[in-house]
Amino acid sequence: MPADALGDAAWAAITLTLELAGLTTLILLVLGTPLAWWLARTRSWAKGPVGALVALPLVLPPTVLGFYLLVTMGPNGPLGQLTQALGLGLLPFSFAGLVAGSVLYSLPFVVQPLQNAFEAIGERPLEAAATLRASPIDTFFSVVLPLARPGYLTATVMGFAHTVGEFGVVLMIGGNIAGKTRVVSVQIFDHVEALEYPQAHWLAGGMVVFSFGVLLALYALNPTGRKK
């Protein structure tokens, strides 16, 4: 089957998926960096509970996460009332809602590699930088970021790939609106329900190839045990 035989619907789903995953990953890297930094360095009692909260999406069924997101972002939920008060409307069944859901859903996949990378750097390079006149912010950009590069690579790939692969949360809070919330995984589900197996094969096979390629690239670029 030639590529354009996938149909406009499929291409729309692919584009939407990549946009969603890209935007989600970007937001997660920005938000995840301070969170991971704090988790890596704090001695506060709150480290345990916050760490557990971050890891929660790893173990919860996506439907549970999606359900609560739907409720909080809904017209009567606290977040829903806030977004309405701010004139943003309601998030469920919109692209913005999908992004918000994906950020929560993929949070541990970005925060944990970053936290591990920060912890591996340890205290000493930071102290050395301080004795060389680097302020804490300066140290972060000139020492921590370069040393944590492998962690950022892992976090980016995992965050992106995991968002591409989500299904349950999307279905719960995004529904199935073509061009707006219908991502590839939902599109495959549609095809299977409609017994359109050839179309489902193309998309599903594409996902397998994509995911394998991404992970292969990750391991090739970031071989463990090379350093030290």
Added chain:
Amino acid sequence: MSRILARFNVSFPGFALDLNLDLPGRGVSALFGPSGCGKTTCLRAIAGLEHARGGYLEVNDEVWQDDAQGRFWPTHQRPLGYVFQESSLFEHLTVSGNVEYGMKRVPAPKRQVSLAQAVELLGIAPLMDRRPAKLSGGERQRIAIARALATSPRLLLLDEPLAALDAQRKAEILPYLERLHNELDIPVLYVSHALDEVARLADHLVLLQAGRVGASGPIGELLTRLDLPLAHGDAAGAVIEGTVQGHDAAYHLSRVDFAGGSLQLASTVARPPGQAVRLRVLARDVSLALEPPRGSSILNILPATVLGLSEDSPGQTMVALDAGGARLLARLTQRSVDALALAPGMRVYAQIKGVAILD
């Protein structure tokens, strides 16, 4: 007069640091003591890496910390250099990236040590394009020292910079440390638990015991104070400063003058006359006589005065001597001490069997 004044009183679980240091503002001051006596903590407090609450720190008339006045300069605002026990180089930068890292953060008008100078002093020019991961421990430590120097510090803190190295690497670095001492006018605080390093490098010595200052003073004086453990045991000995007067190539002997006279010592190297050298005379290499001995094979015989006596080990006595202002130690058997009836104030002749040049 320029001084380094530090008062720290910090309590940690199971350990308390209660220090009141008053050190000369130039030369090398060594903080010496066994592991766990608080040396490193003290150095970290001076660097501001630990905030010793209620502390006071003044370096050559500049107050870096005075908690009573609410002043605490964070580490990156203190004009210091710090060399850690492990070199702690930045692995993501080349050697030159490491050495330039601190220098770039010092405003140009405040740079007193040039990059070329730091590179030359530590002999690291051939390494500049290398990655830290590919270097030996000794090379890494030299780069760490150059990196600290390149920030033109007003105080250089060295935390056992040789402790993680084997004897060969140590011997490779010591000459560079001596050059720092001789060529730069930067006060150095040197933490060590190795007496040989301290004897070689330090001008001033602070003995730390369980978080407190046990004794503090010029090294020549402290090494020979009989009430301190330093002046006892097999490694006990004096350090004297001298000046090379000449070299006898036929006998491989150098003549060195010091406060108490002149010494001849075996040396295969002809040092230029006028060069300042530091000599180490071990207590076990010194014997005493009441009359100037004749027909002795010992070359160095100096008149001296007995300052004091103290039991060293069963049957062994340590004698402190003054030779024209320089301090010496002699370790004798108790039997010899009784036979000569040695007592403080007596005039004696010190026969020195071995002298080592330290630099």
